[in-house]
Amino acid sequence: MIYLDNNATTQVAPEVFAAMEPYLKDAYGNPSSAHALGRRMRTAVDHARAQVAELLGANDTDEIAFTSCGSESDNWAIGGFVEQNPNRRHLITTRVEHEAVRNLCEHLAQIGCEVTWLEVDRNGELDLDDLRRALRRDTGLVSVMLANNETGVLFPIEAIGRIVRENSDAVFHVDGVQAVGKIPINLRAWPVDLFSVSGHKFHAPKGVGALYIRNGIKLPPFIIGGGQERGRRSGTEAVPNIVALGRACQLAHQFSEHQRISDLRDQLEDEILTRFPFARLNGVADRSKRLPNTSNISFEGLDGPEILRMLDDAGVCVSTGSACNAESRETSGVLRAMNVPYDLARGAIRFSLGRYNSAPETDQTLDALSETVARLVNTAL
Ligand code: PLP
Numbered sequence: 001m002i003y004l005d006n007n008a009t010t011q012v013a014p015e016v017f018a019a020m021e022p023y024l025k026d027a028y029g030n031p032s033s034a035h036a037l038g039r040r041m042r043t044a045v046d047h048a049r050a051q052v053a054e055l056l057g058a059n060d061t062d063e064i065a066f067t068s069c070g071s072e073s074d075n076w077a078i079g080g081f082v083e084q085n086p087n088r089r090h091l092i093t094t095r096v097e098h099e100a101v102r103n104l105c106e107h108l109a110q111i112g113c114e115v116t117w118l119e120v121d122r123n124g125e126l127d128l129d130d131l132r133r134a135l136r137r138d139t140g141l142v143s144v145m146l147a148n149n150e151t152g153v154l155f156p157i158e159a160i161g162r163i164v165r166e167n168s169d170a171v172f173h174v175d176g177v178q179a180v181g182k183i184p185i186n187l188r189a190w191p192v193d194l195f196s197v198s199g200h201k202f203h204a205p206k207g208v209g210a211l212y213i214r215n216g217i218k219l220p221p222f223i224i225g226g227g228q229e230r231g232r233r234s235g236t237e238a239v240p241n242i243v244a245l246g247r248a249c250q251l252a253h254q255f256s257e258h259q260r261i262s263d264l265r266d267q268l269e270d271e272i273l274t275r276f277p278f279a280r281l282n283g284v285a286d287r288s289k290r291l292p293n294t295s296n297i298s299f300e301g302l303d304g305p306e307i308l309r310m311l312d313d314a315g316v317c318v319s320t321g322s323a324c325n326a327e328s329r330e331t332s333g334v335l336r337a338m339n340v341p342y343d344l345a346r347g348a349i350r351f352s353l354g355r356y357n358s359a360p361e362t363d364q365t366l367d368a369l370s371e372t373v374a375r376l377v378n379t380a381l
Contacts, residue, residue, distance in 0.1 A: 001315050001316075001317065002315060002316045002317065002357075002361045002364060002365055003317045003354070003356070003357070004316065004317060004318050004351045004352060004353060004357065004361075004362075004365060005317045005318055005319050005350075005352055006201075006293060006352040006353060006354035006357075007149050007150075007152075007178060007201070007293075007294060007319070007350065007352035008319055008352070009200045009201065009206065010200060010201060010202060010203045010354055011203065011354075011356060012203060012204065012205050012244070013203035013247075013248065013251055013355075015247060015251055016203055016204055016205075016244045016247045016248050016251065017244075019243055019244060019246075019247035020205070020240040020241070020243050020244040020247070021240075023041075023044065023239045023240035023243050024240045027040060027041065027044070027239075029041045029239075030236055031044075031045050031228075031236075031237050031239060032226070032228065032236070041237075041239050044239055044242070044243050045066075045237050045239060045242050045243075046061070047243075047246060048066075048242045048243050048245060048246025048247075048249075049061045049064050049066070049242075049246070050246075051245075051246035051247070051249045051250045051253075052064045052197070052210050052245060052246060052249045054249065054250075054253060055180070055181075055185065055249035055250070055252055055253050056176075056180070056185050056187050056195065056197070056212055056249075057185055057186040057187045057188045057189070058187050058188065058212055059187075059188055059215065060215055062215070062230065063187075063212055063213055063214060063215055064210050064211075064212055064213075065210065065211050065213060065229050065230075065232050065233055066208065066209070066210055066229060066233070066237065066238075066242050066245070067208075067209040067210060067211055067222070067233065068207055068208065068209060068238070069198055069200075069206070069207065069208070069209045070098075070100060070175070070177035070196050070197065070198030070201070070209050071098075071100035071198075072209060072211075072222070073177075073196035073197060073198070073209045073210065073211040074098070074100040074101050074104065074143075074173075074175055074177075074196050075100065075104055075222075076211055076219065076222040076233075077143070077173045077194040077196060077211060077219070078091070078101065078104055078105065078108070078141060078143055078173060079104060079108070080219035080220050080222065081140060081141045081171055081173070081194075081219065082108060082113060082140070082141075083220050084218055084219060084220050085140050088138060088139070088140030088141075089112060089113045089114055089138075089140060090113070090114045090115075090116070090136055090138050090139045090140055091105060091108065091113055091114070091115045091116070091139070091140060091141050091142070091143070092115070092116045092118065092131065092134050092135065092139060092141075092142045092143070092170070093105050093115065093116075093117060093118070093142070093143045093144065094117065094118045094119075094120065094126060094144055094145070094155075095117050095118065095119055095120060095333075095334075095337035096120050096124065096145070096148055096150075096151075096153075096333075096334045096337050096338070097143065097144075097145050097175060098145065098149055098175060098177065100175070101143055101145070101175055102333070105117075105143070116134040118130050118131060118134065118144075119337065120153075120337055120338055121338070121339075122338055122339055122340075123153070123283060123284040123285075123338070124148060124151045124153035124282070124283045124284060124334070124338050125153065125155075125284055125289070126144075126155060126160075128156070128159060128160065128163060131160060131163055131164075132163055132167060135163070135164065135167040135168040135170065136168065137168065137169070139168045139169075139170040140170060140171065141170055141171045141172075141173060142160070142164050142168075142170050142171075142172050142173070143173040143174075143175065144157065144160055144172075144173075144174060144175075145174065145175040145176075145177075145178070146174050146175065146176045146178070146179040146185075147176075147178040147179040147182070147183070147291045148178065148283070148334065149177070149178045150282075150296055150321040150332055150334045150335070150350055151282050151283030151290070151294065151296045151334065151338075151350075152178075152283060152290040152291035152293070152294025152295070152296065152352075153283045153284055153289065153290055154179070154183070154289055154290060154291065157174055157190060157192065158189075158190050158191065160172070161190055161191030161192055162191055164191070165191050171193045171194065171217060172191060172192055172193050172194070173192075173193065173194040173195070173196070174190075174192050174194070174195045174196070175196045176195045176196055176197055177196055177197065177198040177201055177209075178201060178291065179291070180197050180198075180201065180202055180249075180252070181201065181202025181203070181248070181252040181255075182202070182258075182291050182292060182293055183291065183292070187212055187214075192212075192214070193213075193214045193217045194211065194212065194213055194214070194217065194219075195211070195212035196209070196210075196211055196212075197209050197210040197211070197212070199241070199244065199245040199248055202248055202249075202252050203248045203251060203252075203355070204241070204244045204245045204247075204248035205241060205244055207238065207241050208238060208241035208242060208244065208245045209245075210245065213232075219232065221233060221234065223235050255355065257355060258292060261292060261293055261353050261354070261355065261357065262287075262292035262293070264353055264357060264358075264359060264362050265292060265293055265294070265295060265351070265353050266287065267359075267362065268295060268351060268353075268362045268365065268366065269281070269295040269297070269351075271366055272295070272297055272366070272369065273297070275366070275370065276299060276373060278299060278300040278301060278302075279297050279298065279299055279300070280297065280298045280300060280344055281295070281296070281297055281298075282296040282297065282298055282335060282338065282340060282344075282348060283296055283338075293352055293353040293354065294350065294351070294352045294353075295350070295351045295352075296321070296348060296349070296350045296351075297348070297349055297351070298335075298340065298344040298345065298347045298348045298349075299347040299348075299349065299373060299376075300343055300344050300347055301343055301347065301380065302347040302373065302376050302377070302380070303346060303347060303376070304320040304321075304346055304347050304348050304349055305320055306376060307347070307349055307369075307372055307373070307376065308320055308349065310372040310375070310376070311349075311365075311368055311369065311372055314368035314371070314372070315368075316364070316365050316368050316369075318349050318350060318351055319349070319350045319352070320332070320348055320349060320350065321334065321335065321348055321350055331345035331346050331348075332345060332348065335348055351365075
């Protein structure tokens with residue numbers, strides 16, 4: 001199997017599995033227990049928190065709260081802000097956020113918030129003047145993703161944060177789920193208040209995430225109970241998962257092969273765009289403005305789900321876009337927001353590479369793709 005769907009989820013790294021394994025076996029204590037086993041758990045959780053803080057460039061380990069996934073982090077950040085500040089109901093977000101932000105903001109709009117949706121252009125980029133115009137004195141929160149899960153397009157978070165700071169008192173939330181582990185993050189320097197992380201996108205298991213909460217930003221607890229996570233998210237800590245997230249952060253921090261992955265992606269993308277004259281890149285062509293691992297390419301006139309199925313038969317895992325809408329025949333909301341015409345949008349395939357991919361794999365993918373496309377073109381004739 002060739003796995004080119006790393007934006008959907010990633011393989012648990014062997015180093016991460018080794019780090020968490022003892023906590024699934026003998027080290028089963030509760031971090032709140034006062035005995036030696038409990039204290040060992042507390043130390044493990046604290047260590048993991050420091051590893052997450054280090055990767056994100058946070059000032060203080062207390063700024064990191066563990067959650068169960070990226071969706072929870074997004075929901076806590078935005079929903080929590082609205083609960084905490086019932087009179088600051090103007091929110092700003094973009095049309096291309098992940099469903100965890102988009103659907104939540106739609107829900108909040110239905111229950112009394114006013115949401116301004118920033119549009120993107122054909123390249124998937126924002127016009128920062130739209131943000132300047134949208135910001136008001138009463139704007140409560142701005143939520144903008146760092147990297148788009150479908151196209152890999154990066155939003156200029158530092159510039160956006162500065163505009164938010166200069167033109168409002170709004171809190172700035174960034175969904176960083178697709179960016180962590182793929183590009184450097186520096187929350188010490190960036191004007192960001194809340195930042196969502198999900199472990200399974202960078203080689204930790206599913207079921208663990210984190211929310212960075214800048215010191216001074218007040219959110220109500222996401223879960224009320226025994227007061228874990230300094231009263232911010234109760235429930236006995238999922239120590240094995242938390243240890244895994246910490247180790248995955250350390251692994252990402254030490255990873256030295258970003259250039260290799262980015263070269264592989266570039267070669268795959270270039271080759272597809274030259275081999276198939278009806279292939280079009282979705283997202284800005286300038287690669288410095290995209291994640292180094294992602295290519296979203298439309299095969300004009302062909303059916304994306306059909307390409308996916310045939311590549312799957314050939315042992316190659318890709319996606320048509322968001323993992324969440326793989327079942328529906330509707331074209332991706334992100335591509336619609338980018339005004340990609342239907343005939344292109346329905347033929348979109350996302351290739352997302354990761355640390356375990358190799359050049360022979362991308363070569364095999366190209367061969368399988370050539371066969372698939374030739375068969376589909378022949379059937380269409
Ligand atoms: N935000 C982005 C940008 C994502 O890509 C995803 C998952 O695909 C999420 C949030 C949700 O993360 P999780 O699957 O951990 O809930």
